[in-house]
Amino acid sequence: MPDARELVSATVARIRGADPVCAATAQHAMDAKTKPRGSLGRLESIATRIAGIRRLPSPGPAPSVVIVAAADHGIAAENVSAYPQEVTAQMIQNFAAEGAAVCVLARRAGARLIVVDAGVAADLGDIPGVLDRRIGPGTANATLGPAMTPDQAFRALGIGIELAEELAAQGTGLIGLGEMGIANSTSAAAIVAALLAVEPAAVCGRGTGVDDAVLARKVDAVRRALGANAGAVDIREPVGVLAAVGGFEIGVLCGVALGAAAARIPILLDGFITSAAVLVAARVSPACVESMIASHRSTEPGHSLVLDALELEPILDLGMRLGEGSGAALAIPIVDASLALLDEMATFHDANVTDAGA
Amino acid sequence: MPDARELVSATVARIRGADPVCAATAQHAMDAKTKPRGSLGRLESIATRIAGIRRLPSPGPAPSVVIVAAADHGIAAENVSAYPQEVTAQMIQNFAAEGAAVCVLARRAGARLIVVDAGVAADLGDIPGVLDRRIGPGTANATLGPAMTPDQAFRALGIGIELAEELAAQGTGLIGLGEMGIANSTSAAAIVAALLAVEPAAVCGRGTGVDDAVLARKVDAVRRALGANAGAVDIREPVGVLAAVGGFEIGVLCGVALGAAAARIPILLDGFITSAAVLVAARVSPACVESMIASHRSTEPGHSLVLDALELEPILDLGMRLGEGSGAALAIPIVDASLALLDEMATFHDANVTDAGA
Numbered sequence: 001m002p003d004a005r006e007l008v009s010a011t012v013a014r015i016r017g018a019d020p021v022c023a024a025t026a027q028h029a030m031d032a033k034t035k036p037r038g039s040l041g042r043l044e045s046i047a048t049r050i051a052g053i054r055r056l057p058s059p060g061p062a063p064s065v066v067i068v069a070a071a072d073h074g075i076a077a078e079n080v081s082a083y084p085q086e087v088t089a090q091m092i093q094n095f096a097a098e099g100a101a102v103c104v105l106a107r108r109a110g111a112r113l114i115v116v117d118a119g120v121a122a123d124l125g126d127i128p129g130v131l132d133r134r135i136g137p138g139t140a141n142a143t144l145g146p147a148m149t150p151d152q153a154f155r156a157l158g159i160g161i162e163l164a165e166e167l168a169a170q171g172t173g174l175i176g177l178g179e180m181g182i183a184n185s186t187s188a189a190a191i192v193a194a195l196l197a198v199e200p201a202a203v204c205g206r207g208t209g210v211d212d213a214v215l216a217r218k219v220d221a222v223r224r225a226l227g228a229n230a231g232a233v234d235i236r237e238p239v240g241v242l243a244a245v246g247g248f249e250i251g252v253l254c255g256v257a258l259g260a261a262a263a264r265i266p267i268l269l270d271g272f273i274t275s276a277a278v279l280v281a282a283r284v285s286p287a288c289v290e291s292m293i294a295s296h297r298s299t300e301p302g303h304s305l306v307l308d309a310l311e312l313e314p315i316l317d318l319g320m321r322l323g324e325g326s327g328a329a330l331a332i333p334i335v336d337a338s339l340a341l342l343d344e345m346a347t348f349h350d351a352n353v354t355d356a357g358a
Numbered sequence: 359m360p361d362a363r364e365l366v367s368a369t370v371a372r373i374r375g376a377d378p379v380c381a382a383t384a385q386h387a388m389d390a391k392t393k394p395r396g397s398l399g400r401l402e403s404i405a406t407r408i409a410g411i412r413r414l415p416s417p418g419p420a421p422s423v424v425i426v427a428a429a430d431h432g433i434a435a436e437n438v439s440a441y442p443q444e445v446t447a448q449m450i451q452n453f454a455a456e457g458a459a460v461c462v463l464a465r466r467a468g469a470r471l472i473v474v475d476a477g478v479a480a481d482l483g484d485i486p487g488v489l490d491r492r493i494g495p496g497t498a499n500a501t502l503g504p505a506m507t508p509d510q511a512f513r514a515l516g517i518g519i520e521l522a523e524e525l526a527a528q529g530t531g532l533i534g535l536g537e538m539g540i541a542n543s544t545s546a547a548a549i550v551a552a553l554l555a556v557e558p559a560a561v562c563g564r565g566t567g568v569d570d571a572v573l574a575r576k577v578d579a580v581r582r583a584l585g586a587n588a589g590a591v592d593i594r595e596p597v598g599v600l601a602a603v604g605g606f607e608i609g610v611l612c613g614v615a616l617g618a619a620a621a622r623i624p625i626l627l628d629g630f631i632t633s634a635a636v637l638v639a640a641r642v643s644p645a646c647v648e649s650m651i652a653s654h655r656s657t658e659p660g661h662s663l664v665l666d667a668l669e670l671e672p673i674l675d676l677g678m679r680l681g682e683g684s685g686a687a688l689a690i691p692i693v694d695a696s697l698a699l700l701d702e703m704a705t706f707h708d709a710n711v712t713d714a715g716a
Contacts, residue, residue: 033459034449034452034457034458034459035458035459035680036440036441036566036567036679036680037567038567039566039567039678039679039680040459040678040680040684041657041676041677041678041679042676042677042678043676043678043688061466082394082714082715083394083712083714084712084714086712087711087712087714090709090710090711090712091392091711093709093710094392094704094709094711097704097709099392099702099703099704099708099709100392100393100703100704100709101391101392101393101398101699101703104695104698104699104702104703105695105698105699107698107702108419108691108694108695108698109691109695208394208397208714209394209395209396209397209715299399315676316674316692317675318399318400318401318673319399319400320397320398320399320400320401321394321397321399322393322394322397322398326398330401330692330695333466333467333691333692333695334674334688334691336466337462337463337466337467337688337691340462340463340465340466341459341462341463344457344462344465345457345458345459345462346452346455346457346458350457351448351451351452351455351457351458352448352451353445353448353449353452354441354442354444354445354448356440356441356442356445356566357440357567
């Protein structure tokens with residue numbers, strides 16, 4: 001890899017944000033379709049937003065990809081999850097065998113699934129269908145000091161950027177973000193607490209379903225991680241926050257968000273952990289938020305805080321809290337439907353329908 | 359058609375409601391899948407509800423159909439819509455030419471679209487792809503007396519029941535309801551005001567997008583229609599309400615809901631007008647509500663009143679207000695995804711993933 005810091009800088013310099021002219025052209029085209037103006041609600045704004053991101057007046061449904069980045073977290077040693085750390089590696093095997101929820105949902109949505117090992121604790125060897133992008137055997141325990149070195153954090157961003165560039169070269173039209181990593185909702189909570197300057201208790205949820213005792217440990221672990229990294233956790237240095245209390249998969253997804261924004265590909269967020277990843281990206285490059293679409297609102301309390309901070313309104317609100325990219329994959333057919341409506345519906349003129357709204 | 363009243367009675371007698379044993383078996387199977395229990399939220403309850411309706415422990419995605427029933431309404435003469443009555447016939451042509459929103463959405467969802475002319479004012483002749491089930495050239499103006507005769511109301515129900523029976527024989531696994539008919543949100547408002555005993559103003563919305571003056575006329579038209587039919591509008595006689603102030607397409611969709619419930623096929627509602635149709639069905643047979651799934655919450659105020667009355671929680675809330683079955687078609691991929699998860703996800707046991715929730 002070329003120097004990761006240079007790659008990040010060059011990528012950020014290429015991010016332009018959405019094009020309001022293409023978005024307005026798309027809305028104008030939507031208004032000519034055989035329906036009362038505005039009557040398709042959010043479907044209209046999703047389609048016009050993507051027109052702006054892709055800088056095409058009618059982008060149409062294009063090949064979608066869901067990236068599931070996985071890694072282990074040293075903070076799991078604080079017993080903050082209902083599941084043991086071995087489950088991260090087991091779930092990678094399950095992704096490769098196409099048995100996990102996100103596999104089923106991506107398949108239904110016609111999306112390709114890309115599984116990235118960003119640094120699981122166990123050495124899994126070569127698993128067909130899993131990209132080896134291991135940065136280390138899991139992060140260090142952030143309650144004792146930095147989770148990773150600054151070099152590792154930039155390497156994670158670089159991996160994500162290169163992945164987005166490859167997908168852009170392949171004509172990908174939409175990238176869904178997903179993740180797996182036991183204890184990663186604790187790392188995400190620490191990132192969000194730092195970047196939004198909120199109390200740990202406000203951003204710690206029950207993750208996979210922990211009880212009150214584990215939830216209390218989780219809040220305490222976030223507090224101690226922020227304390228142990230007090231020097232590094234400066235919200236003006238988002239990559240410093242990522243290095244101090246983040247995770248390898250969170251860094252990779254942050255890089256994907258930056259690379260996709262530079263390549264004009266819309267990013268479909270998933271739940272709380274992906275929201276922490278893109279919050280880092282948003283602080284590195286505020287314009288990249290214009291490339292983001294929120295797929296769903298999870299039950300994690302911190303998720304809504306991040307969505308509000310980024311001014312993103314989720315498409316779905318179905319009480320999901322699985323992660324993996326499951327919400328992103330589920331929303332792909334709705335995003336594609338919005339683009340198909342813009343592309344394929346008849347106009348009042350072509351269909352000879354009287355336009356009372358003209 | 360055999361005597362429509364007998365067909366309705368025989369159909370209602372066959373409606374059993376959902377099977378709690380199959381639903382519980384499905385939930386048990388869902389709990390064994392590789393995910394924290396309950397973490398797929400509403401996707402789990404949608405799948406288990408359909409298992410109960412279809413009386414199959416894992417029904418899997420099955421062929422879906424969206425029925426768009428269209429008809430004209432005499433109450434359009436009261437100038438209650440932003441669009442002229444001719445648009446009903448024009449939109450049937452647009453459905454047949456596959457240019458309307460519901461055509462695009464059904465196509466994306468892999469669902470077959472069935473367009474039914476239940477009684478448009480103009481004689482359209484034979485349009486390929488449109489089922490001729492004309493009950494009359496539009497209903498009479500309900501502000502002056504009954505919109506239709508009791509015989510016509512039962513005939514509409516019978517047409518819907520026969521349609522559902524044909525679809526059941528073809529192995530249909532899900533039926534979405536859709537409608538088209540200028541002024542039919544006024545007819546729906548009158549039905550709902552009568553059956554829920556609420557003020558006309560509470561159930562009249564802006565429909566296709568009417569201004570304050572038209573909205574006031576709409577409220578007044580509903581009030582006058584209920585007054586002109588005061589003898590017939592007895593909420594203990596739901597078919598009487600349908601005949602007095604309803605529409606042909608609303609009656610057909612009510613019949614579809616009854617026939618589908620008898621055939622154990624889940625029904626996917628659309629917006630306010632379809633909700634009025636199934637409210638009539640629910641009053642004819644309370645058990646048929648167990649076969650219903652609400653696809654979305656429209657911006658029409660009366661829609662939420664009906665959903666609350668039927669205790670149905672919609673899947674989507676995207677500010678849509680088009681009708682046509684657009685919300686139903688949009689939700690089909692989500693319903694199918696829930697069934698695919700139940701059918702295709704690996705279990706903790708099969709995937710060798712540690713089950714902390716066991």
